[in-house]
Amino acid sequence: MDTKFSGSANYVASRNLMETVNIAVALQKPLLIKGEPGTGKTMLAQAVADALGKKLIIWNVKSTTKAQDGLYVYDVVQRLYDSQFGNAGVDDVKKYIKLGKLGEAFSADEQVVLLIDEIDKADLEFPNDLLWELDRMEFYIPETKETVQARQRPIVIITSNAEKELPDAFLRRCVFHYIEFPEQEQMEAILRVHFGDLEEKLVKQSLTAFYWLRELRGIEKKPSTSELVDWIRALVAGGVDPARIEKEIPFAGVLLKKDKDLQTLRKVK
Numbered sequence: 001m002d003t004k005f006s007g008s009a010n011y012v013a014s015r016n017l018m019e020t021v022n023i024a025v026a027l028q029k030p031l032l033i034k035g036e037p038g039t040g041k042t043m044l045a046q047a048v049a050d051a052l053g054k055k056l057i058i059w060n061v062k063s064t065t066k067a068q069d070g071l072y073v074y075d076v077v078q079r080l081y082d083s084q085f086g087n088a089g090v091d092d093v094k095k096y097i098k099l100g101k102l103g104e105a106f107s108a109d110e111q112v113v114l115l116i117d118e119i120d121k122a123d124l125e126f127p128n129d130l131l132w133e134l135d136r137m138e139f140y141i142p143e144t145k146e147t148v149q150a151r152q153r154p155i156v157i158i159t160s161n162a163e164k165e166l167p168d169a170f171l172r173r174c175v176f177h178y179i180e181f182p183e184q185e186q187m188e189a190i191l192r193v194h195f196g197d198l199e200e201k202l203v204k205q206s207l208t209a210f211y212w213l214r215e216l217r218g219i220e221k222k223p224s225t226s227e228l229v230d231w232i233r234a235l236v237a238g239g240v241d242p243a244r245i246e247k248e249i250p251f252a253g254v255l256l257k258k259d260k261d262l263q264t265l266r267k268v269k
Helices: 015-027 041-052 067-071 076-084 101-107 126-136 168-172 184-194 200-215 225-237 259-268
Strands: 031-034 055-060 072-074 097-099 112-117 138-141 146-149 155-160 175-178
Touching: 015 031, 015 041, 015 175, 031 041, 041 055, 041 112, 041 155, 055 101, 067 072, 067 101, 067 126, 072 138, 097 101, 101 112, 101 126, 101 138, 101 146, 126 138, 126 168, 184 200, 184 225, 200 225
Parallel strands: 031 155, 031 175, 055 112, 112 155
Antiparallel strands: 072 097, 138 146
């Protein structure tokens, strides 16, 4: 089992990213990952977990998510329902306490990787409230009068699409890395991970067309890595001759998801 992250069979990581991950693990600090959608931020956590032999726990953040949700939830409605219908065990409060994702990470017997995905979707108080819990590495459940202490400090990876600015106090406590959109050479390596036996000409023509499209003036939503992978799957499934890609963009709707962007493409292709 590796003690340092050096990428994985399913994830192509730059040297800078690998070094940043290992520094965050060594310092026991949360790793904050930013980058445009489709650059592999979420997949990084799975790759780290796989490489280090750790369990991955994923906490998907929503606009309504509170830090408390990650600790535990007391299902008072279910308890009231059980008491009304005379169900056994209603006096056992522990039955109605369900740990959240952060609570699961704290309670795990072995160190886990905790992915807090898209933290920028939550309200402004969430990041600082979250750091409070991560700093203390414990929380109190008043309903059961118990304190849950972390057995092992989890490896925390936090992703953000930069939809809103995060508080300075939060940023000071994190190790930060911005995942740049892959250069063409690295993107080819990523494609080889997904498609081991692609025709060489198809790879070259697809990449040339893809990067040309990303740089095309007027494109509002640039296609991402995941859309490139889907597009190549479509090209293979459709039996498209690579030579055709020099003249047009087949199945453009796999790459472009806005009417305006498709219209922009039609003007030049």
